[in-house]
Amino acid sequence: MNHAAHLPLWAALLVAIFLLIGAGLALIGSFGFYRLRNFYDRIHAPTLGTSWGTAAIVMASMICFSVLQSRLVLHELLIGVFVTVTTPVTLMLLGRAALYRDRSEGNPEVPAISTPKGRLDKPQLTKESESVPHNSKNMND
Amino acid sequence: MSVTILFWAVTIAQIALAIAMVLASVRMIKGPRAQDRVLGLDTLYVNSMLQLLVFGIRTGNTLYFEISLIIGVLGFVATVALAKFLMRGEVIE
Amino acid sequence: MSKILPYPLLTIFLIIMWLLLTNFSLGQFLVGTILAFIAVQGLAALHPAKPRLRRWDLLSKLIAIVLYDIVRSNIAVAKIILQGSKRERISGFMTIPLDLRDSSGLALLSVIITSTPGTAWIDYNSTQDTLLLHIFDLVDETAWRNLIKNRYEQLLLEIFE
Numbered sequence: 020m021n022h023a024a025h026l027p028l029w030a031a032l033l034v035a036i037f038l039l040i041g042a043g044l045a046l047i048g049s050f051g052f053y054r055l056r057n058f059y060d061r062i063h064a065p066t067l068g069t070s071w072g073t074a075a076i077v078m079a080s081m082i083c084f085s086v087l088q089s090r091l092v093l094h095e096l097l098i099g100v101f102v103t104v105t106t107p108v109t110l111m112l113l114g115r116a117a118l119y120r121d122r123s124e125g126n127p128e129v130p131a132i133s134t135p136k137g138r139l140d141k142p143q144l145t146k147e148s149e150s151v152p153h154n155s156k157n158m159n160d
Numbered sequence: 161m162s163v164t165i166l167f168w169a170v171t172i173a174q175i176a177l178a179i180a181m182v183l184a185s186v187r188m189i190k191g192p193r194a195q196d197r198v199l200g201l202d203t204l205y206v207n208s209m210l211q212l213l214v215f216g217i218r219t220g221n222t223l224y225f226e227i228s229l230i231i232g233v234l235g236f237v238a239t240v241a242l243a244k245f246l247m248r249g250e251v252i253e
Numbered sequence: 254m255s256k257i258l259p260y261p262l263l264t265i266f267l268i269i270m271w272l273l274l275t276n277f278s279l280g281q282f283l284v285g286t287i288l289a290f291i292a293v294q295g296l297a298a299l300h301p302a303k304p305r306l307r308r309w310d311l312l313s314k315l316i317a318i319v320l321y322d323i324v325r326s327n328i329a330v331a332k333i334i335l336q337g338s339k340r341e342r343i344s345g346f347m348t349i350p351l352d353l354r355d356s357s358g359l360a361l362l363s364v365i366i367t368s369t370p371g372t373a374w375i376d377y378n379s380t381q382d383t384l385l386l387h388i389f390d391l392v393d394e395t396a397w398r399n400l401i402k403n404r405y406e407q408l409l410l411e412i413f414e
């Protein structure tokens with residue numbers, strides 16, 4: 020880590036803080052992903068790592084190399100943009116695939132295919148969450 | 161001083177990301193269903209991408225950036241293909 | 254103009270991306286421009302539906318709101334995960350009827366909803382214009398519906414329609 024000797028203290032502190040935030044968020048996200056009980060809960064956890072987890076580490080890397088090479092190094096931004104654009108695609112596809120599989124198996128946990136048109140005037144929001152009884156206490160064990 | 165700070169921050173971050181990778185792989189192996197495994201693979205990809213970025217800060221080498229970009233692209237394509245397969249595979253059935 | 258350069262924004266973005274991946278010099282700029290030109294012509298051959306933005310000024314407001322919300326929900330979801338079993342938590346699906354029809358507006362809404370931890374876009378029913386979401390912490394359904402409808406969809410409607 021000899022290159023770090025050229026880094027001024029403020030830059031080192033900033034890089035360290037961003038690194039710890041990013042890695043911590045990624046760890047919490049993966050921990051939640053490991054720990055949560057059902058798939059639709061688990062789909063939320065990795066977004067911690069892909070939103071600000073990635074952003075923080077990308078920022079740390081940008082600060083570190085910009086200060087070291089004393090010019091603006093921005094190519095890490097590409098990773099940030101790329102991750103922000105692609106994560107919704109993968110998560111949406113996975114969510115739809117999971118919903119499709121659960122519906123084709125007749126799993127009672129997921130909402131049925133669609134409500135009739137007339138009932139949409141008064142959106143029925145409580146129905147779905149009530150029909151998920153053992154969803155409600157997810158992390159009790 | 162700044163070497164010490166950076167050394168410990170990088171080490172802690174790498175350990176945290178390594179634990180995150182292990183947790184994602186455990187979920188990928190345990191399942192229980194195919195979509196959990198695919199999501200586990202995706203999480204593993206993202207975590208290893210971040211791990212390589214931190215490696216880049218550790219070594220001061222920008223080459224790691226390219227590796228992590230490639231890992232990100234591969235992970236995206238793999239996850240999309242697998243998610244498509246999860247839907248299509250059942251259609252034929 | 255539109256024949257030679259059908260997607261000016263995309264061209265600029267591709268050139269910037271090329272310069273970031275290599276380095277900033279005149280030669281690389283020329284190579285990047287040529288590549289971007291070819292790529293844009295290739296995209297134009299596919300005739301994708303062209304997104305039309307009506308209000309550019311509101312886009313930055315939307316980005317600021319979304320970034321703030323992502324920070325907030327990051328903290329909220331991290332708290333819930335770390336608290337573990339100490340706190341009673343309800344998660345579940347909810348359906349939201351949408352007024353937004355524009356496909357690029359819907360794409361942007363899906364990016365916003367999915368990249369915010371705590372909400373996941375599961376399915377969009379285009380015949381009934383309803384959106385199926387999964388909410389991680391479904392304590393107050395009206396609050397979530399207000400968040401989607403008033404905070405995001407209102408702005409997106411103004412931007413795209």
